[in-house]
Amino acid sequence: MLLAIDCGNTNTVFAIWDGEQFLASWRTATEWQRTADQYYVWLSTLMKLQGIDAQITDMIVSSTVPRVVFNLRVLGDRYFNTRPLVVGKPDCLLPVDVRVDQGTAVGPDRLVNTVAGYDLYGGDLIMVDFGTATTFDVVDSDGAYIGGVIAPGVNLSLEALHQAAAALPHVDITKPQAVIGTNTVACMQSGVFWGYVGLVREICARIKAERDREMRVISTGGLAPLFQQSEKLFDAFEDDLTTHGLTVIHKYNKDNA
Numbered sequence: 583m584l585l586a587i588d589c590g591n592t593n594t595v596f597a598i599w600d601g602e603q604f605l606a607s608w609r610t611a612t613e614w615q616r617t618a619d620q621y622y623v624w625l626s627t628l629m630k631l632q633g634i635d636a637q638i639t640d641m642i643v644s645s646t647v648p649r650v651v652f653n654l655r656v657l658g659d660r661y662f663n664t665r666p667l668v669v670g671k672p673d674c675l676l677p678v679d680v681r682v683d684q685g686t687a688v689g690p691d692r693l694v695n696t697v698a699g700y701d702l703y704g705g706d707l708i709m710v711d712f713g714t715a716t717t718f719d720v721v722d723s724d725g726a727y728i729g730g731v732i733a734p735g736v737n738l739s740l741e742a743l744h745q746a747a748a749a750l751p752h753v754d755i756t757k758p759q760a761v762i763g764t765n766t767v768a769c770m771q772s773g774v775f776w777g778y779v780g781l782v783r784e785i786c787a788r789i790k791a792e793r794d795r796e797m798r799v800i801s802t803g804g805l806a807p808l809f810q811q812s813e814k815l816f817d818a819f820e821d822d823l824t825t826h827g828l829t830v831i832h833k834y835n836k837d838n839a
């Protein structure tokens with residue numbers, strides 16, 4: 583059984599797969615201080631609750647926070663007797679090329695999204711991930727990652743307004759009733775919601791123009807459906823794109839070991 587871990591700057595997802603079959607996933611806040619023993623108590627409790635009793639034999643990790651990797655390695659070593667594959671490390675092979683400026687350390691989540699997108703949809707894609715940051719990953723016709731765009735995340739933008747301006751409250755994102763807000767919260771939601779609709783449209787249009795071809799736009803991340811419900815920004819939405827990509831990379835490394 584495979585334990586696939588996707589650590590973002592805000593949240594970490596643990597997913598369990600039996601071959602091609604998805605069994606369960608759980609989400610926790612990302613905290614680099616958490617020890618292997620803490621992870622194990624949490625994880626084994628949830629596995630028991632879900633009735634998963636088979637042993638974990640393999641682990642793969644994608645982490646945008648380098649410091650958490652140490653304790654996840656210890657988790658594998660101490661409790662599952664396995665050495666995790668870590669996306670982005672030289673001993674983790676990728677089934678696609680990465681064509682960027684020399685010395686660039688591409689976020690492993692973006693590489694994993696590229697692999698997942700190519701596996702599910704083929705080439706010529708724009709993968710949009712609404713996480714801590716909103717990222718656009720451009721996938722070439724042969725599946726290569728050829729660069730993209732990093733924009734501030736939706737929640738981060740709202741939080742920045744709250745942090746920087748004394749009179750602006752903490753606000754959760756939602757689709758506003760109108761563009762013209764008649765109270766502070768509505769004004770903030772309008773700015774971020776419609777600003778984001780414009781951002782996604784403009785960036786995708788410019789990527790397509792720069793590539794001079796049609797490209798499919800695939801979205802992932804908890805906030806994607808909120809944007810899609812009002813405007814058709816994406817050709818498809820994938821709920822667990824990153825964990826799917828992790829299974830593809832794990833299999834590729836097994837097959838090419």
Ligand SMILES: Nc1ncnc2c1ncn2[C@@H]1O[C@H](COP(=O)(O)OP(=O)(O)OP(=O)(O)O)[C@@H](O)[C@H]1O
Binds near residue numbers: 805
């Ligand atoms: N309707 C909604 N309104 C506000 N927040 C939402 C809504 N739906 C989902 N979310 C939030 O979206 C986030 C989705 O998680 P996702 O994995 O896409 O990004 P993240 O975990 O915040 O970022 P990262 O992967 O960078 O850590 C969660 O934090 C969830 O609380």
Ligand SMILES: CC(C)(CO)[C@@H](O)C(=O)NCCC(=O)O
Binds near residue numbers: 590715
């Ligand atoms: C952009 C984020 C924060 C999105 O999670 C992550 O992919 C990252 O830390 N990237 C490193 C820089 C890059 O991808 O070019």
Ligand SMILES: [K+]
Binds near residue numbers: 711713803824
């Ligand atoms: K994510």
